[in-house]
Amino acid sequence: MNRHASVLTRGGEAPATAGRPTALRGARHAVREPIPTYLSYVGGKDIDAEKYVYTVTTRSILDDVFESLTLKRRLEQGRVRPEDAGDLVVGRVALADQETVEEASRAAAEAFREWSRWPQEKRMELGAVLRRRIVEGCDDMVDVLIAEGNPRALAEWQVAGLLETFSEETLSWVGELMHREFEHGGRRLLVRRRPDGVVCVNPPQNAPASSALFGITALMAGNTVVVRAPRSAPFGVMYALREFVVPALEEIGAPPGVLNVVCGRPGPMMRSWLESPYINDILYIGSTENGLTFQEECVRHGKKPVLELAGNDCVVVWRDADLDLAVEALTECFYGSGQICMVPNQVLAHPAIADELLERLSAAVAKLRPGYPDEEGVLLSPVLRSERFFTVVKDALDKGASLVHGARRLEADGSPSDTGLFLEPTVLRVDGMEKCREIEAVRRETFFPLLPVIVPEADTDEALLERFLDYVNSNPYGLRNSVWAGDEQVLGRFEREIDNGGLLKINDSHIGFLPYLPTHGGTGLTGGVFGEANYPMLRTSHLQGVSIARGIRPHQAVFGAYDAVRAARAGATD
CATH class of the missing domain: 3.40.309.10 (Aldehyde Dehydrogenase; Chain A, domain 2)
Incomplete structure (x- = not known):
């Protein structure tokens, strides 16, 4: 297959099926024949694969778990043609090979230089655009989450959380924490947060799509992002990122490679991230036992771990x-x-x-x-x-x-x-x-x-x-x-x-x-040794102080505070 296949957007809608939500039939970035398909998205391009991960409807699993999971396995083994799967399949996602995984990290690193130079206020436009798109497409998002197995109440709760994550109030407040300025003694002083670099996001199996959208808020700090769509539930992640985030990035003119999305096995991909010279931070969402072990691996490899683990x-x-x-x-x-x-x-x-x-x-x-x-x-x-x-x-x-x-x-x-x-x-x-x-x-x-x-x-x-x-x-x-x-x-x-x-x-x-x-974050076994309330813009950036002086002598800068104290004491004595 062509590793850089263009996305097909045929004219008519695919036939409606009982298990496939209308949202998928209107998806702009999915190959829709014979079933909706998302490819790996790397450096602004779609990369096809030899293998795919299939999502079958939860309704079919509840009706006959053995038949449904057998169909899924046979589809992934190539023993059943996609066009013969009927309405039991929601869609499929390309399974990235090691070359594609590594290419995603390189693409993110290449995009970082340009993206991090954008003014903070320009990058923050992404949040407003993305919120507007979520508002417009929230019903479709709920339908996709339901098709992937979330009860309606749970799906609607996740979307409600996203609307608060990207609310004007939250974004403006976090934006204020990213940059503060002061005037003092003829100097302009800045306390600002600078992006760490390339941030990898590992969503959990239980709420992968909303967790992926939570993780991509690191983009607004100036980071570039690589997201792993989990093999157990990749379709909602791909839908959310391809149908909401990618169009929002295109709308504000972001460079290609700012966001990269691949589906793959967790072990090999996490190992690749740890060993990659391009990766800076890894947002890991999973069990406490695995997360704390992974935290040690991150520190050993010089990566910043941002953990979202178990809660009690x-x-x-x-x-x-x-x-x-x-x-x-x-x-x-x-x-x-x-x-x-x-x-x-x-x-x-x-x-x-x-x-x-x-x-x-x-x-x-x-x-x-x-x-x-x-x-x-x-x-x-x-x-x-x-x-x-x-x-x-x-x-x-x-x-x-x-x-x-x-x-x-x-x-x-x-x-x-x-x-x-x-x-x-x-x-x-x-x-x-x-x-x-x-x-x-x-x-x-x-x-x-x-x-x-x-x-x-x-x-x-x-x-x-x-x-x-x-x-x-x-x-x-x-x-x-x-x-x-x-x-x-x-x-x-x-x-x-x-x-x-x-x-x-x-x-x-x-x-x-x-x-x-x-919406996330915690201490102890929940957040690891670096645990705290989690705003990804803040957790994937670091503080930096800047002094811009005007006509200040270096000697005055070195001893100014002490000289002022001595002068004050002398005046008090007189």
């Missing part, structure tokens, strides 16, 4: 909390069946309201249902590797926890089954704080629809408040924390004293996005 978020529900609203926020644990790092993972409930909270939570959770991702009201996603879920639940029960609700496999229609692909939303009660972290469901992120509610021993409110604060701050993870309470003094203590994590929510949605505030 804590929600505190105080004795005077609005329980209706608190329960509504706690059910956010089950978005995508808990397979999202920033959902609630554990609850600290004041013993005075614990029984009522659990009763209300159990009733609310019972209404959550599985189903096909395009159906309204579906919140749960399939969990393909569910055996460990039951091991974690058994560990909790063996160590004294009690089952409040759930812990069964479900079919798409909600009926219990020994072979269902869904897990019933599960709530556990854990009595006592002293040994609660001996329970794996409390100690670790589980990535399942599982929420332990910890009820401490009865004590004075003053003592309980101290224990709650210590517990939250001692969480080895540190993504998000939230608290529900009415007492202003209690809320004030949490506001002033919680220093763990990248985000603290008070009487608010745990997973909701807001302008100005970070």
